[in-house]
Amino acid sequence: MLFGKVKILRSHGWQYIPDLDGVTLTEEFRGFPRLTDTEDKSDIERAAKICPTGAITTSPLTLDMGKCLFCGECQRCAPRNIHFTNEHRLAATRREDLIVTAGQDAPKFDTSAIRPEIAKYFGKALQLREVTAGGDCSVEMELNATGNVNFDFGRFGVGFTASPRHSDGLVLTGPISANMAEALDICYNSIAEPKILVICGSEAISGGLYAESPAVDRTFIDKYHVDLWLPGAPTHPLCFIDGITRLRTKHKTKK
Amino acid sequence: MKLYLTTNNRASAVAISDIPVVDYAELYADLRDRMCNTRYHVGHYFATEIENGLKFYMLLLDDTTGEVLITSFIPDYYAEGLASLTALHPQFHPFEREMHELYGIPFDHHPWLKPLRFPHNRRDKSSTMDSYPFYTIEGDELHEVNVGPIHAGIIEPGAFRFICDGEQVLHLEIALGYQHRGVEEEMLRSQNRLRQTLIAESIAGDTAVGHATAYAEIIEKFTDTNIAEELKLERMIAIELERIAMHLADTGALATDIGFQLYQVACEALRTVTINTSQAWCGNRFGKSMIRPMGTNHPLTAEKVAMIRKNIADVRRRYNEVREDICEAHTLLTRFEQCGLVPKAEMERIGGVGMAARSSGHMRDIRATHPWGFYAEKIHHEPVMKGEGDVMARLATRMDEILQSADYIESALATYTPSGTLPAPNYEAPLKGEALAFSLIEGWRGEICHVALTAANGDIAKYKIKDPSIHNWLGLAIAVRSEGISDFPINNKSFNLSYCGHDL
Numbered sequence: 014m015l016f017g018k019v020k021i022l023r024s025h026g027w028q029y030i031p032d033l034d035g036v037t038l039t040e041e042f043r044g045f046p047r048l049t050d051t052e053d054k055s056d057i058e059r060a061a062k063i064c065p066t067g068a069i070t071t072s073p074l075t076l077d078m079g080k081c082l083f084c085g086e087c088q089r090c091a092p093r094n095i096h097f098t099n100e101h102r103l104a105a106t107r108r109e110d111l112i113v114t115a116g117q118d119a120p121k122f123d124t125s126a127i128r129p130e131i132a133k134y135f136g137k138a139l140q141l142r143e144v145t146a147g148g149d150c151s152v153e154m155e156l157n158a159t160g161n162v163n164f165d166f167g168r169f170g171v172g173f174t175a176s177p178r179h180s181d182g183l184v185l186t187g188p189i190s191a192n193m194a195e196a197l198d199i200c201y202n203s204i205a206e207p208k209i210l211v212i213c214g215s216e217a218i219s220g221g222l223y224a225e226s227p228a229v230d231r232t233f234i235d236k237y238h239v240d241l242w243l244p245g246a247p248t249h250p251l252c253f254i255d256g257i258t259r260l261r262t263k264h265k266t267k268k
Numbered sequence: 269m270k271l272y273l274t275t276n277n278r279a280s281a282v283a284i285s286d287i288p289v290v291d292y293a294e295l296y297a298d299l300r301d302r303m304c305n306t307r308y309h310v311g312h313y314f315a316t317e318i319e320n321g322l323k324f325y326m327l328l329l330d331d332t333t334g335e336v337l338i339t340s341f342i343p344d345y346y347a348e349g350l351a352s353l354t355a356l357h358p359q360f361h362p363f364e365r366e367m368h369e370l371y372g373i374p375f376d377h378h379p380w381l382k383p384l385r386f387p388h389n390r391r392d393k394s395s396t397m398d399s400y401p402f403y404t405i406e407g408d409e410l411h412e413v414n415v416g417p418i419h420a421g422i423i424e425p426g427a428f429r430f431i432c433d434g435e436q437v438l439h440l441e442i443a444l445g446y447q448h449r450g451v452e453e454e455m456l457r458s459q460n461r462l463r464q465t466l467i468a469e470s471i472a473g474d475t476a477v478g479h480a481t482a483y484a485e486i487i488e489k490f491t492d493t494n495i496a497e498e499l500k501l502e503r504m505i506a507i508e509l510e511r512i513a514m515h516l517a518d519t520g521a522l523a524t525d526i527g528f529q530l531y532q533v534a535c536e537a538l539r540t541v542t543i544n545t546s547q548a549w550c551g552n553r554f555g556k557s558m559i560r561p562m563g564t565n566h567p568l569t570a571e572k573v574a575m576i577r578k579n580i581a582d583v584r585r586r587y588n589e590v591r592e593d594i595c596e597a598h599t600l601l602t603r604f605e606q607c608g609l610v611p612k613a614e615m616e617r618i619g620g621v622g623m624a625a626r627s628s629g630h631m632r633d634i635r636a637t638h639p640w641g642f643y644a645e646k647i648h649h650e651p652v653m654k655g656e657g658d659v660m661a662r663l664a665t666r667m668d669e670i671l672q673s674a675d676y677i678e679s680a681l682a683t684y685t686p687s688g689t690l691p692a693p694n695y696e697a698p699l700k701g702e703a704l705a706f707s708l709i710e711g712w713r714g715e716i717c718h719v720a721l722t723a724a725n726g727d728i729a730k731y732k733i734k735d736p737s738i739h740n741w742l743g744l745a746i747a748v749r750s751e752g753i754s755d756f757p758i759n760n761k762s763f764n765l766s767y768c769g770h771d772l
Contacts, residue, residue, distance in 0.1 A: 017589065017593035017596060018530055018593060020589050020593075021530060021531075021534050021586075021590055021593060024585070024586045024589055025534055025537055025586065028533065028536075028537045039544075039547055039548045039551070041547065041548055041549070041550065041551040041566075042547060042551050043551045043552075063460065063462050063695070065460060065462050065463030066463075082466055082556075083551075084466060084556070084557050085551065085557060085565065086462055086565070089565065089692070143422040144425075145422075145423070145424045145425055146425070147447050147448070147449045147768070148424065148447075148473075148768070149470040149471070149472060149473035149768050150423075150424055150472060150473040150474050150766065150767075150768055151473025151474065151554045151556075152473070153422050153423060153424065154473070154474065154517070154554075155553070156422050157421075157422050158536075158540070161533075161536040161537075161540070162533040162536045162537050163536065163537060163540045173421070173422055175421070187449075188449060190446060190447055190448050190771075191388060191448075192386055192397050192445050192446045192447075192448050192771075193417065193425055193446045193447070195397075196417050196418055196425065200418055216470070221470075222454060222463065222466060222467050222470060223449045223450065223454060225454075225457065226388075226449055226450040226453070226454050227388045227389075227450060227453075228387065228388035228448050228449050228450035228453075229449060229450070246470075246552075246556065247473065247553075247554065249553070
């Protein structure tokens, strides 16, 4: 019996990724989109037409990562104009920063929008309460994965906790189903100040495919201050880890 | 009079005019006896709006012949009511509850006519999540435990109400609907088929490949498309990868809930390898974007075939070590064996499907009984069966299925050389009008059934989705009866049912 366990341990070896910031994902991964505007708009128009969430505008050419589900179909319609890179660090501190413009070569992360108390109170330890409101369970599984044996975000003092009373913030996933709206509100208000609010996944950021559904109630998003926006369908664990890490780091103010 | 139109899971769409419109009393009389035979079970049963009322459609699956029986009826339900089929055969309960909730149809003598998911378009708006009519038992020594809608971990919301005598659970009732997003209505908001494909992928994110395959099959049946052999093979690889990934996740989750960290971390690592294989194939760890109607954006290449074979061989070898050790781990067996029993007869009665049913010795596996694509032509699938119906049986089914799926992938890829000629997806092909198409897919949880109806111009006018969870939630409620309430988590994980797939 013991032999069996030793065998498992030996087969698995060290599993954790030592440098989480140094990871480059596979070329196939669709992360930050690079946009190139052209005179001829016909391809962009086709891409904008087929986009299931209306994430693309044609003039000027922009792509809203908060709506994008990273299906990659627009790149096939307009290969000269849209190219998804494997850059997974997509976090933004302001909603409007998720809108990518032509010529932009990296995601925008505006440190000036971060409240200074976040680094002060949560720089060493951060416990979060996750609430799903109509999410399809993929973002939720990726959030679970952030604490697994490979990513092991817990080593930096970040974890998920059961009680909102024990948590320092809320991570919201899903387009916010109306049937869950009240429970979500109660949960958020049960968390003591100071607290942070993280919106995880494109469906949570914009409603995604369900933005116009009458079964969805998005008033929560308008009511409270959001500290971090994390796009993706689902959000990659490394995107979450990178965003939270930068949110709680002390940033030098430019002089 | 002919009661049913007979077709199967490989035939193309059928004209609505070919589906018999029968008298409900006659159908009821036929089903009373027919459904006593376990070779039949209900695939789907729903109502759709027509001029001046509702038309009902029912799909019955015959597991012996592989036939699918389709019928319809237009009853005068408000005047006469409809005799409840659930009263005879409990497997009809979610379908009748759904129709009652949406249209207010009175099903006479339905034993459990409670709200199903509180959809936004329900008939009785005064019925809300907060007013769910939980079953209660009077007694000085009994107490109730309410769990949810928000649970301890990162999982989806649902409300569980236990009635306990001390630590023993007498009754569990599960109230769902918190995840309702209006999926079936959003399917019809626009006829943009890329959008519809993505909605299918989001029905249950952990079954993205399964539901997207079901959608793609529907489109292919409406367009009479016989997809290339290679594409059938690649879709088989995709769905078996998903099965391996989720069975690994659940092996790990079960270990977590009894504090067995070694298996937990081993399975986490193995799942990472598996879903990263999907990511290296199509760019998404959950296989989103892998399945598209009538073609693919991510055909396999020789390098990707080699990558998948290498990773799966590695997962298979390492998982087998875990599996062998689990079978000897007495501390684990003590917790899992004889816990959460669902006897075969009970599973048959409630219409259980998929791996949970097979763990109770009840054979339900679409890959064997109603095969599609690659399973119909190249694999003679022998379902993994266990008889005990306890938590351990559900784990053992998973363990064997992982190895089986790995074998299918390995043997299919061993001789596979991609030709590089697979077509791109087609989102524009005109659909046959005034027709009904359905698809049956065995996802990792069990039987997925999608049904669509088209209007005269070929637009999809009705889209109905069935995730296997809709059958199996009642199985979980039955499993925990008479167990200690502290065993609820392992029972829950042993089923791992979908909230969003149920709530839609």
